[in-house]
Amino acid sequence: MxxxxxxxxxxxxxxxxxxxxxxxxxxxxxxxxxxxxxxxxxxxxxxxxxxxxxxxxxxxxxxxxxxxxxxxxxxxxxxxxxxxxxxxxxxxxxxxxxxxxxxAPDTGNMEVLARYGDEDQQAxxxxxxxDGRIRSAFLMTEPAVASSDATNLECAIRRDGSDYVIDGRKWYASGAGDPRCAVYIVMGITDPTADRHQRHSMVLVPADAPGIRVERAMDVYGYDDAPHGHMQVALDNVRVPASNMLLGEGRGFEIAQGRLGPGRIHHCMRAIGAGERALEAMCRRLASRHAFGRAVAEYSVWRERIAQSRCLLDQARLMVMKAARMMDTVGNKAARAEIAMIKVIAPQAAEQVIDWAVQAHGAAGVSQDTFLARAWAHTRTLRMADGPDEVHREAIARIELKKYATTQGDR
Structure with missing residues (x-):
């Protein structure tokens, strides 16, 4: 390949x-x-x-x-x-x-609009x-349910004449704190009686629509990430034209899969970039600091960690590049196992490398004097964003076991 x-x-x-x-x-x-x-x-x-x-x-x-x-x-x-x-x-x-x-989340939202939006929505x-004149937010996760299973969502989107009316509460709506944020893509339930993967839809909601209330900024390990922000948003009887529906009722999961595939490539590669920077910082720090009469880099425990860091990052990069190529050549659906695998592998690899770099820097590693503390917090969060590790592992296992569902005996 x-x-x-x-x-x-x-x-x-x-x-x-x-x-x-x-x-x-x-x-x-x-x-x-x-x-x-x-x-x-x-x-x-x-x-x-x-x-x-x-x-x-x-x-x-x-x-x-x-x-x-x-x-x-x-x-x-x-x-x-x-x-x-x-x-x-x-x-x-x-x-x-x-x-x-x-x-993010503008890249994912632009993917959605480019793939699934009609001409008026795109314009x-x-x-x-x-053009960079506005920003956007994606509202999916909810505070009152286990959002790792997106079928649990409670936000209601109901048809009322020529409009849709939205009621619900979302949180960790990344980008909703930015004063330039002009539109939300909201995922909610349009038909609670439908098949569990056909109940949900996505609708475009202007950020200044009546009934929207940004309740608070959610911290991520103490960081509010202003001006981007991760906000808790209440939608109370928010009314939008029916033409704001994306693709059609019941197509929310289909859209989500189209949106999240490329986004996982982006998240994973950015995490690897942060891990590479952390490895460089770790090596420089260990070579420049001395303890007990010799450079810290000379101690075997740190040589082992440096070697393992290089292995982890290179392995993760190769996996992400393979998934990216498959998405380009055979499509997101055929690459779903690879996409799930990189979402598990890359953030964990980067998190481990950054964690070792923090340890190598001692007190400086957890302070505001280096990029490491913030990088660790962000990378650790990626193990929950776009689906937690456990959900991706479950998907990988299902795909793997399916290969053997009709196998007759062992070879």
Whole structure:
């Protein structure tokens, strides 16, 4: 299986690396200072002037909307295999994907609109998202049910004449804290009597629709991730036109699978990028620090961890690249086992490497003086986002066991 990106993607990889090295990575301290200043002023929920400035530069260099394949509205979009290495580079700094209009949940929401939206929906919402003029949120997870089983969702979407009326409560709605967030994609139940995978639908809801109340920002290991945010949102008798329904009633699970496949490639490669940066930081730290008369890097326990880190990251990368190629060639459905496997493997690999890097840095590793604490918190969260490890393992096991359902005896 050839996992080599196209020549065009390889050239983009070098251009992206140059841009990151010259324009983004040196600005981490400036970005942190912006966050501190905004908090001191009492309003962290505002766009970063630095990121907005960098967006203009990235767009001018053709480093924009690289994630969306096969859309006439975004001809610069790459295949999953071509985009994956670029996504890894972006993952080294948690805020850098937005610079290239390649950040979640906008990427997944743009995938939904490009794949399943009609012309009017695309003109109203996809075009301004692709242009970076607005942002979006995806409302699926709910606080009152075990959302690892999406059939448990309680949010109701009922038809009322020429409208749909939505009632429910969602939380960890990533992106809903951003003042530029203009639209929610909401998943809820349209027919509770239908088959369990045909009860749900997705509907487009303007963020300023009457009846929407952002109740609070949810922390992630103490981080509120402003201005992006992970919000708890109440929808009380929210009314939208029936034309806001995506694809049709009962198609919510179908849309979710189309949305989550590419998103898992993106999440996994960004996690590997964070893991690579952590491994580099760990090696530098261990080589520069001395304890009990010799460099810490000379102790066998750290050599073992460095070696294991390299193995974990390279294994994860190969698995993700394989899944990306399969999605490009045989489709998401045929690649469902590989997609599930990478969602288990990559965040765990990155989390372990980052954890060892934290340990290598001692007190500095858990402080605000390095990127490690935030990277660990984000990567640990990925083991629940887009489905927890346990659900993906169950899916992998089902697919594997199905191969033997009709086997007659052993060989």
């Amino acid at each position: 050839d996992l080599t990106p196209s020549p065009h993607a390889q050239a983009l990889h070098q251009r992206l690396l140059d841009f990151l090295q010259q324009q983004v990575w040196p600005c981490e301290a400036e970005h942190a200072a912006e966050e501190t200043s905004a908090r001191a002023a009492g309003n962290p929920w505002q766009a970063s002037p630095l990121v907005e400035r960098l967006k203009d530069q990235a767009r001018a260099q053709g480093l924009w909307n690289l994630f969306l394949p096969g859309s006439p509205r975004a001809p610069e979009g790459l295949s999953n295999l071509d985009y994956a290495p670029l996504c890894e580079l972006m993952g080294r700094v948690h805020w850098s994907p937005e610079v290239f209009n390649c950040s 109203r919402w996809l075009d301004p998202l692709l």
